[in-house]
Amino acid sequence: MNKYKSIEQVISPPAPHMVGDGFRVHNFFPGSKTVGLQRMSPFFLMDYGSKIEFSGTNTPRGVGVHPHRGFETVTIVYHGKVAHHDSAGNSGVIGEGDVQWMTAASGILHKEYHEKEWSKNGGLFQMVQLWVNLPAKYKMSKPKYQPIEGERFGRFLLPGNQGLVEVIAGNFNGAKGPANTFTPIEMYNVKVKKGANVIFSFPEYFNTGFLIIEGNVILNNKEVNTNNFALFANNGTDIIVEANEDSVILVLSGEPIDESIVPYGPFLMNTKEEIMQAYEDLNKGKFGYLED
Ligand code: MN
Numbered sequence: 001m002n003k004y005k006s007i008e009q010v011i012s013p014p015a016p017h018m019v020g021d022g023f024r025v026h027n028f029f030p031g032s033k034t035v036g037l038q039r040m041s042p043f044f045l046m047d048y049g050s051k052i053e054f055s056g057t058n059t060p061r062g063v064g065v066h067p068h069r070g071f072e073t074v075t076i077v078y079h080g081k082v083a084h085h086d087s088a089g090n091s092g093v094i095g096e097g098d099v100q101w102m103t104a105a106s107g108i109l110h111k112e113y114h115e116k117e118w119s120k121n122g123g124l125f126q127m128v129q130l131w132v133n134l135p136a137k138y139k140m141s142k143p144k145y146q147p148i149e150g151e152r153f154g155r156f157l158l159p160g161n162q163g164l165v166e167v168i169a170g171n172f173n174g175a176k177g178p179a180n181t182f183t184p185i186e187m188y189n190v191k192v193k194k195g196a197n198v199i200f201s202f203p204e205y206f207n208t209g210f211l212i213i214e215g216n217v218i219l220n221n222k223e224v225n226t227n228n229f230a231l232f233a234n235n236g237t238d239i240i241v242e243a244n245e246d247s248v249i250l251v252l253s254g255e256p257i258d259e260s261i262v263p264y265g266p267f268l269m270n271t272k273e274e275i276m277q278a279y280e281d282l283n284k285g286k287f288g289y290l291e292d
Pocket of ligand 1: 068110112
């Protein structure tokens with residue numbers, strides 16, 4: 001058995017597209033031709049909003065009311081502020097360094113905008129949105145909403161002043177993440193200083209990828225630059241991170257959900273019939289109501 005996971009691919013950021021007028025994102029998967037539909041399961045989608053400057057405006061940019069069913073959206077804000085409202089009556093602001101973990105499950109309508117006051121001046125914006133699949137038995141469970149302020153992350157201080165691991169979900173060396181997940185997921189912000197040398201270990205069968213938010217690192221002897229995504233093969237367990245400069249890495253690792261899926265638009269279900277049902281339920285108003 002290999003001890004070290006090998007890197008299957010380093011993916012540079014695909015050409016960006018706009019989601020509404022507020023989110024300029026690189027879709028690393030499932031859009032990438034080189035990454036299979038379920039390759040990063042339970043993570044189905046990763047939209048990365050690399051750094052961009054927005055000018056000030058009194059009309060906040062964003063994306064209007066739209067539905068989701070069958071999965072969770074996880075929004076991680078590195079720079080800027082995102083406001084959110086949904087038809088389950090939840091709303092909030094995801095500030096710099098915060099995470100919002102929204103379980104759409106049986107269905108919600110929501111809208112996502114730059115926060116109003118932040119929008120007036122505009123500024124630097126950087127974020128990630130993940131779609132996390134749910135096992136069939138949880139797809140029609142009740143929607144839920146976990147606002148996770150950065151101060152609630154688990155924190156593991158790396159020895160020798162090498163930096164910090166912020167644990168959003170899972171457990172790193174005893175530091176536990178506050179997110180409740182339906183399947184085993186490890187999600188960290190790794191903030192390492194130049195010269196740091198840190199080992200991570202995940203089960204061989206967990207799908208694992210590192211997105212470089214800032215800096216430049218060597219992952220198991222391969223250099224990976226800012227805004228690139230390193231997808232690891234399902235061999236070995238360990239990943240050595242060596243920081244060439246002060247760096248921030250979004251670490252994703254999770255147990256795959258071994259079920260067939262049918263994604264369509266804003267829905268992620270197991271069968272075509274369930275997709276048709278989702279549209280029928282949406283048209284019947286079963287996703288509730290939310291003002292635009
Ligand atoms: Mn959405």
